[in-house]
Amino acid sequence: MNYVASREFALRQDELDPLGSYRDKFHFPDFGRAHSVYLTGHSLGLQPRTAREAIEIELEDWARFGVEGHFEGRNPWYSYHELLSEPMAGIVGAKPSEVVCMNSLTTNLHLLFVSFYRPGDSRYKIISEGRMFPSDRYLLETQTRFHGHDPDDAIIEISPRDGEGVIREEDILAAIDEHASELALVFFGGVNYLTGQLFDMPKITAAAHAAGAIAGFDLAHAAGNVPLSLHDWDIDFAAWCSYKYLNSGPGNVGAIFVHEKHGENYDLPRFGGWWGHDKNTRFKMESGFKPMPGAEGWQLSNAPIFGMAVMKSSLEIFTEAGIPALRRKSEKLTGYLEFIINELATEFPDAGISIITSSTPRERGSQLSLNFTGHDREFFDKMTAAGVIADFREPCIIRVAPVPLYNSFEDVYNCGEVLRQALAGAPGE
Numbered sequence: 001m002n003y004v005a006s007r008e009f010a011l012r013q014d015e016l017d018p019l020g021s022y023r024d025k026f027h028f029p030d031f032g033r034a035h036s037v038y039l040t041g042h043s044l045g046l047q048p049r050t051a052r053e054a055i056e057i058e059l060e061d062w063a064r065f066g067v068e069g070h071f072e073g074r075n076p077w078y079s080y081h082e083l084l085s086e087p088m089a090g091i092v093g094a095k096p097s098e099v100v101c102m103n104s105l106t107t108n109l110h111l112l113f114v115s116f117y118r119p120g121d122s123r124y125k126i127i128s129e130g131r132m133f134p135s136d137r138y139l140l141e142t143q144t145r146f147h148g149h150d151p152d153d154a155i156i157e158i159s160p161r162d163g164e165g166v167i168r169e170e171d172i173l174a175a176i177d178e179h180a181s182e183l184a185l186v187f188f189g190g191v192n193y194l195t196g197q198l199f200d201m202p203k204i205t206a207a208a209h210a211a212g213a214i215a216g217f218d219l220a221h222a223a224g225n226v227p228l229s230l231h232d233w234d235i236d237f238a239a240w241c242s243y244k245y246l247n248s249g250p251g252n253v254g255a256i257f258v259h260e261k262h263g264e265n266y267d268l269p270r271f272g273g274w275w276g277h278d279k280n281t282r283f284k285m286e287s288g289f290k291p292m293p294g295a296e297g298w299q300l301s302n303a304p305i306f307g308m309a310v311m312k313s314s315l316e317i318f319t320e321a322g323i324p325a326l327r328r329k330s331e332k333l334t335g336y337l338e339f340i341i342n343e344l345a346t347e348f349p350d351a352g353i354s355i356i357t358s359s360t361p362r363e364r365g366s367q368l369s370l371n372f373t374g375h376d377r378e379f380f381d382k383m384t385a386a387g388v389i390a391d392f393r394e395p396c397i398i399r400v401a402p403v404p405l406y407n408s409f410e411d412v413y414n415c416g417e418v419l420r421q422a423l424a425g426a427p428g429e
């Protein structure tokens with residue numbers, strides 16, 4: 001696509017955008033400014049306008065029915081989570097029975113590790129990406145220690161080579177091969193939170209399996225962002241949250257994937273709770289845990305309805321828009337941001353601007369991580385004050401996500417203009 005850094009071009013692309021009307025389905029925080037630009041859907045997605053009504057329905061049914069709402073409500077609470085499985089499965093490329101919405105992300109990963117990280121004396125190592133999201137790093141440290149291993153020995157982190165921004169695929173595959181005989185698990189993000197690197201999940205999974213290891217993924221930054229085919233890729237397990245690209249609200253319920261080849265393996269160790277117990281005998285309240293088949297067999301507790309109501313309204317928007325259309329727009333929109341940033345890098349050669357994220361669409365989703373060497377937090381604060389809401393990480397990495405559901409080409413153009421002003425206002429900084 002031939003991009004032009006002009007408002008006319010951006011507005012024209014917005015007119016041509018088949019998903020352009022989806023912007024109106026969300027509330028945009030305006031911070032008191034007419035033109036604030038929200039580019040941080042990678043951290044907290046925007047609120048669907050339908051969310052409030054979805055919660056109100058459940059509040060009304062609770063008022064009207066009390067406990068009977070479990071069966072009498074418009075969306076009976078007893079089976080509420082089942083309403084979410086199909087749309088969620090569509091987003092991640094799974095069968096509905098392989099997915100369930102429950103708990104939150106880190107909790108779910110610990111529960112899945114109970115089943116899928118079962119180190120033996122010689123096979124106990126975990127290969128993961130360097131610079132993981134801290135919660136995942138703590139997960140790995142505490143899980144390996146729980147099993148009596150030293151995290152420094154048991155966790156092998158693959159990092160970018162010196163002077164490079166993203167991890168080379170060949171380095172991941174070589175490490176899996178090198179450690180094959182002692183490897184229990186390969187655990188990666190789908191998209192790295194810091195660099196925006198999209199990993200080749202099917203390739204990593206195939207390599208893990210060839211080494212005799214399990215392949216698991218944290219899809220916090222991938223779900224709702226990039227096309228996924230968890231079932232076909234033969235991934236063993238995965239978990240993700242719903243408040244980033246999935247727009248389900250702060251701290252809301254997450255989701256898990258367990259491949260169907262494991263879903264009826266009742267020999268797998270797991271922690272049980274009544275909601276994971278066979279639905280036909282659940283209310284007999286007897287002892288003797290008998291897990292439900294599929295991902296539902298990993299549930300512990302009955303569903304938090306108000307959060308799930310918001311999730312339901314958000315997933316409906318995804319189902320309507322469809323992942324293929326979202327991906328098409330995402331590639332164009334992210335490409336436009338990349339173009340604008342590269343223009344600025346040419347215009348301000350002394351500003352030390354570079355893009356950490358790959359320039360290959362197949363290796364990224366909606367997020368570009370920008371490096372402004374020679375700048376610091378003050379530069380980012382200027383950007384925020386001018387109305388562009390992005391994310392800052394030390395020393396001066398700015399993570400920007402033009403989200404295809406609700407961001408426009410004009411948003412990207414406006415972001416570029418604000419950056420230009422901030423750069424021009426600080427010569428030689």
Ligand SMILES: *Cc1c(COP(=O)(O)O)cnc(C)c1O
Pocket residue numbers: 104105106107133135136189193218220221241
């Ligand atoms: C956002 C994020 C988390 C957050 O975990 P919660 O348990 O939902 O608080 C964990 N891991 C990754 C990779 C994330 O991006």
